[in-house]
Amino acid sequence: MRSLETTMAKYQNPAEADKMMKIQQDLDETKVILHKTIESVLERGEKIDTLVERSEDLSRQSKVFYTQAKKTNQCCDWM
Template structure:
């Protein structure tokens, strides 16, 4: 089981933008990591953009699952994980992160914030702590010293929407290739990498 990224975004009108993110690229080729990061940001923004306020969804893309929670106030979180990682744990993590973020970062700063301007340093720690579940430490026992490891809550199934692929998020007539070409998040190198991977039918190497 593995988590690849954990991000906090803001769903504004008309655009979605990234506020803060943490990544674990230890399983990727060093030369691919910058492109992988850009595609995770692009994918997270696209999913949040196409998700309604107050909704949760899990979107499958190749061997990845992108879990998204968009609150009614526009604050959103996305976890990118492999398909073996428990869905409930991902949403437990998103609930915790978004609740903490909203207490520490003023709502006034969300619409104009960016990773460079937002002061919130907990994401790397959460990504590392939740990399395995339950969160055991190397010496044995739960990370929460002296406490039993928390169990993820049972979430109402009606909260979730399950999409088969990223393409299922697109509107009629839209193509993922066109969205990639127009993206402001992806650099020229990442777009070229995407096109090459698509031709080789190996997009799973990116996202």
């Protein structure tokens, strides 16, 4: 009796009764997860690009600062 109740309960759910429907649901869930993953990877890529730009900007500014500091210090070299 117990297995009959279990089997009936299982097949009351159409997704369990129809294997193709279950596979389609699994595929749909996987597709949603993949879309979210791709979005987060693209967002992370944009953040990395922004960090690279800022790093290059800081590098340029430090070179300008170094050059200006060197010129400023040359006028004070008396020895």
